[in-house]
Amino acid sequence: MKIAIIGAGAAGCFCAIELKRRLPEAIVDIYEAGSKPLAKVAITGGGRCNLTNSFESIDNLKDAYPRGDKLLRRVFSTFDNRDTWEWFENEGVKLVLQDDHCVFPTSQDAMQIVNLFLTRMRQLGVNILTRHKVESVKALMDEYDSVVVTTGGCSRQDEFKMFEGLDLELVPPVPSLFTFNLPTSPVRDLMGTVVEDAQASLAGTKFKASGPLLITHWGMSGPAILKLSSYAARHLAEVRYDSTLLVNWCGGDDLDSVRSALQNNAVKNPLKLVVNSHPEYIPSxxxxxxxxxxKIREDARWAEIGPKGLNRLAETLSNDSYHIKGQSRFKEEFVTCGGVSLTNINNKTLECVKHPGLYFAGEVLDVDGITGGFNLQAAWSTGFLAALSISSNH
Ligand SMILES: Cc1cc2nc3c(=O)[nH]c(=O)nc-3n(C[C@H](O)[C@H](O)[C@H](O)COP(=O)(O)OP(=O)(O)OC[C@H]3O[C@@H](n4cnc5c(N)ncnc54)[C@H](O)[C@@H]3O)c2cc1C
Known part of the structure; x- marks a missing residue:
């Protein structure tokens, strides 16, 4: 049996290892366009490789995977984050779970993962053909019994050319996971300021996300903003990254409760300057x-600002508005939403409905997650399921 894998990234290499373990006699060739396999894995998590997440803070899979949650629910029933943990520990990679639920190798070194995969692929006899860009998936399908496409996220539509002749439904790629540019806002003078529990949303939409928010010299970043960019990736691309960001600096408390907290403060501290009484969770x-x-003067005391002043302050704290114009990359971490539509594949096997023997895994699918190890988890799980499906069909 001859199997081709297109792309020596996270999903492709994981799939190759699992395939060779199940089908030792099979010929497994990986075609890789670049000069090195696993080049992206080497730089994940700032070189530390956040390879999965405990999923403990996730109530609903859609919160972690704005696109592809239904498919992944099924895929995770075969191979999930706990299986990932066990898989790596069985391979001798000790893992550590951080307080923020992210999982890293204890070595804090992504190269440990890269070297592990390279060693296992060599031991198992996987053939890696670097500098081999596949131009046509269809042509390769004539040469092999099965083909697994694991080419990662497409950042440009012309990368879809390799699917010509297959009549697949393709979802145009747009970036996900980015920070917001606020080019006209003086808030940027406060760069470096962090609010631990803010809620960010987009005016006129249902998109909202909570978590730490960081003010930067170009605008806003931090987990709340990155999550929001992921949830609203397609909407923001459609409006050309020109939108209104609403920030609730009080963790999502509504206007009335913010106002009554301010009112209590005003009653307790009538003579104190308003600027000197910041709540614990808002830096001074x-x-x-x-x-x-x-519009409250810096020398105003609580007793002087009156109900109108209190209302304005409560409104700013719970519904502060900023004009987004443009986006920036987050630490070069870049994930695309879009790719091969999930309508093309059988969600039990990851096999293409129209072309038996053709499989897809990893970010090439229209599946993407927020930061925190969720994207690599999707790559391991889909790579695993593709290998399992091919070996069970054999
Ligand atoms: C800087 C950075 C940091 C990240 N950090 C994390 C993190 O810590 N945790 C996390 O979960 N996610 C992280 N991500 C996201 C994660 O790396 C990806 O989601 C994951 O690598 C996707 O795996 P994949 O196998 O689908 O694609 P990739 O790992 O991108 O691999 C695809 C491979 O296919 C090759 N290829 C493409 N087209 C062709 C072709 N036509 N012919 C042959 N080969 C081809 C590419 O060269 C590439 O090697 C990060 C991403 C970036 C950019």
């Missing part, structure tokens, strides 16, 4: 900025 420089933005 940001508080001064928000007080000024609410």
């Amino acid at each position: 420089r940001l508080w001064t900025y928000l007080v000024t933005k609410s």
Whole structure:
């Protein structure tokens, strides 16, 4: 049996190892366009490789995977984050679970993962053909019994050319996981400020996300913003990254509860300066900025600002508005949403409905996750299932 894998990335190499273990006699060839296999894995997680997540903070899979959650629910029933943990530990890679639920190798070195895969592929006899860009999947299908496409995220539509002649449904690629540019906002002067529990949303839409928010010299970043960029990736591309960001600096508390907390403060501390009474969760420089933005003078005391002042401050704290114009990459971490539509594949096997023997795994599918190890988890799980399906069909 001859099997071709297109792309020596996370999904492709994982799939190759699992295939050769199940079908030792099979010829497994990986075609890789670049000069080195696993080049992206080597730089994941800032070189530390956040290879999965405990999923403990995730109530609903859609919160982690804005696209592809239904497919992944099925795929994870075969191979999930716990299987990933066990798989790597069985291979001798000790793992550590951080407080933020992210999982890394204890070595904190992505090269440990790259070297493990390279060693196992060599031991098992997987053939890796580097500098071999596949131009036509269809042509390769004539040469092999099975073909697994694991080419990763397409950043440009012309990368879909390799699917010509297959009559597949393809979803145009757009970026996911980015930070927001706020080119006109003076809030950027507060760069480096972090609010641990903010809620970010887009005006006029249902997209919202919570978590730490970081003010940067170009705008806003941090987990709340990255999650929002992922949830709203397609919408933001459609409006050309020109939108209104609403920030609730009080972790999502509504206007009334923010106002009554302010009212209590005003009653307790009538003579205290408003600028000097920032809540614990809002750093003092940001508080001064928000007080000024609410048109409250820096020398005003609580007793002086009256119900209108309190209302304006409560409105700013719970519904602060910024004009987004453009996006920036987050630490070069870049994930695409879009790719091979899930309508093309059998979600039990990852085999193409129209072309038996053709499989897809990893980011080439219209599946993507937020940061935190979810994208690599999707690559391992889909790579595993593709290998299992091919070996069971054999
Ligand atoms: C800087 C950075 C940091 C990241 N950090 C994390 C992290 O810590 N945790 C996490 O979960 N996710 C992280 N991600 C996302 C994660 O790396 C990807 O989701 C994951 O690598 C996808 O795996 P894949 O196998 O589908 O694709 P890839 O790993 O991208 O591999 C695809 C391979 O296919 C090859 N290829 C493409 N086209 C062809 C062709 N026509 N012919 C032959 N070969 C081809 C490419 O050269 C590439 O080697 C990060 C991404 C980036 C960019």
